[in-house]
Amino acid sequence: MADIKSIDSLTSISIDKKNFEWIYNLYWEKVYAVCYNSIRETEPAKEMVQDIFKSLWERRENLELEKTEHYLVRCAKFKSFEYIRNKISREKHMDLKMQDCKMSTNCTEEHILFNNLKEKVSTIVEKLPCQCKRVYKMSREEGLGNKEIASSLLISERAVEYHIHKATNMLKLSLASYAI
Structure with missing residues (x-):
């Protein structure tokens, strides 16, 4: 197994159980920090981290990672953006519903x-x-x-x-x- 500094200098890394566990232990805090700092919500940030690593594991056979940390950070930023986009969409929908409700007598x-x-x-x-x-x-x-x-x-x-x-x-x- 590669040491901490050499993992991202490798041309690519295949993901087996041992590498996955190592990558998870090495990067989960950073991935969580990116998610949490973007949305400022603990539970959704934890779920995003789990989704990211679950996806990584499920795609392990077809995925060769280069710059693992960059890949995971990019995934975290994407998940955060997706969460914010969906949250805003839900809030707009609820606002419209409440506006309709305010106009209604019932x-x-x-x-x-x-x-x-x-x-x-x-x-x-x-x-x-x-x-x-x-x-x-x-x-x-x-x-x-x-x-x-x-x-x-x-x-x-x-x-x-x-x-x-x-x-x-x-x-x-x-x-x-x-x-x-």
């Missing part, structure tokens, strides 16, 4: 119905099969496209479409009797 009732519907959707999503739930959440909650999801989960785009279709059908069936 604001309190609509707000309660909206929260009930949101809770029911969350409950249904949590009951979905594992892969289906993961794909649905990446698509609807994180705002990722089918290609990004397929790449991240190492499945085909067709499989992503299948899982989204399955999830939306389950939601439609479960919410058919829900009165709005």
Whole structure:
């Protein structure tokens, strides 16, 4: 195994279990610091670090790393940007919903119905099969496209479409009797 200074001077490094553990132990704090300093939220930053290293492990057979630290920092910056983009998008959506609610005479009732519907959707999503739930959440909650999801989960785009279709059908069936 290479020492700390020589890992990034190597032309490339293949990732086996031993190298992965070594890279993780060496860089996880730095990757976490980049994520945390970008978003200032502990739990999401920890999740991003786990996602980055999970992706690294899942792609180990097809990935030859050059400048490992730069690669991981770039991944952390990308994940942080993605998180901020999705958070802003969710906040804009909620702001628009609240503006609509303020214009409405039945604001309190609509707000309660909206929260009930949101809770029911969350409950249904949590009951979905594992892969289906993961794909649905990446698509609807994180705002990722089918290609990004397929790449991240190492499945085909067709499989992503299948899982989204399955999830939306389950939601439609479960919410058919829900009165709005």
